[in-house]
Amino acid sequence: MQDNKLFDNFAKQYDAYNNLTSLATHHFVKSKCVKMLDLKPEQRVLDLCTGTGDIARLIKKYSPSAAVFGLDESEKMLEIAKSKSADIEYVCANAESLPFDDGEFDIVTISFGLRNIQNKQTAIDEIKRVLKPNGQFLHIDFGKQNNFAQKIFNLCATLSGKLFLRNVPVNYFLNSIENYWSADEFEKVMEENGFTLQKSKGFMCSVVVAQMFRVLKN
Numbered sequence: 001m002q003d004n005k006l007f008d009n010f011a012k013q014y015d016a017y018n019n020l021t022s023l024a025t026h027h028f029v030k031s032k033c034v035k036m037l038d039l040k041p042e043q044r045v046l047d048l049c050t051g052t053g054d055i056a057r058l059i060k061k062y063s064p065s066a067a068v069f070g071l072d073e074s075e076k077m078l079e080i081a082k083s084k085s086a087d088i089e090y091v092c093a094n095a096e097s098l099p100f101d102d103g104e105f106d107i108v109t110i111s112f113g114l115r116n117i118q119n120k121q122t123a124i125d126e127i128k129r130v131l132k133p134n135g136q137f138l139h140i141d142f143g144k145q146n147n148f149a150q151k152i153f154n155l156c157a158t159l160s161g162k163l164f165l166r167n168v169p170v171n172y173f174l175n176s177i178e179n180y181w182s183a184d185e186f187e188k189v190m191e192e193n194g195f196t197l198q199k200s201k202g203f204m205c206s207v208v209v210a211q212m213f214r215v216l217k218n
Helices: 005-009 011-022 028-035 055-060 073-082 118-128 146-165 172-179 183-192
Strands: 043-050 067-072 089-092 105-111 132-140 195-203 209-215
Touching: 005 028, 005 043, 005 055, 011 073, 028 055, 028 105, 028 195, 028 209, 043 055, 043 118, 043 172, 055 067, 067 073, 073 089, 105 118, 118 132, 132 183, 146 195, 183 195, 183 209
Parallel strands: 043 067, 043 105, 067 089, 105 132
Antiparallel strands: 132 209, 195 209
């Protein structure tokens, strides 16, 4: 479970903050990440911690016949997501207790969100549960593989928050990154949970790493 009030409080500034801290490169990066997926017609796709819906909209763009669901606990974030797209089904729910049947989805994605969930193992168990056998899981987050580039990003994130968008909880975000798995550590965690890595790509000098897994279920 994440702190809903924290995310509700800065929902209106969230997109602007992403643009400032990444110099608007996050749009390009997210597009490249979604293209890593093996998208096929009429698949069912779930985007967890969807926020304002960037990833969900890209999936729908590249696979118009897909049934795309965006899930988040923040009602304010979802209000913004819904205002941007009417052809995605948005669900306000907890990623630790997904309101979906076993094996319901071909693909599950999560970007910059798993580190904000209190019980990450429970969320991973839920991701595995709702995926079909051989289903795809795309994880996008800071890779912690390039210390210098990460320090530059941290500086941009801090300045953006202090100078322009003071409602954004910068320290919370930086601490969540610091205390989260590296890309290599996350790969091991997922292998222990019955997933196998298919593709991995670094972006912005490997500040961001996208990893596409498949779940190995009978």
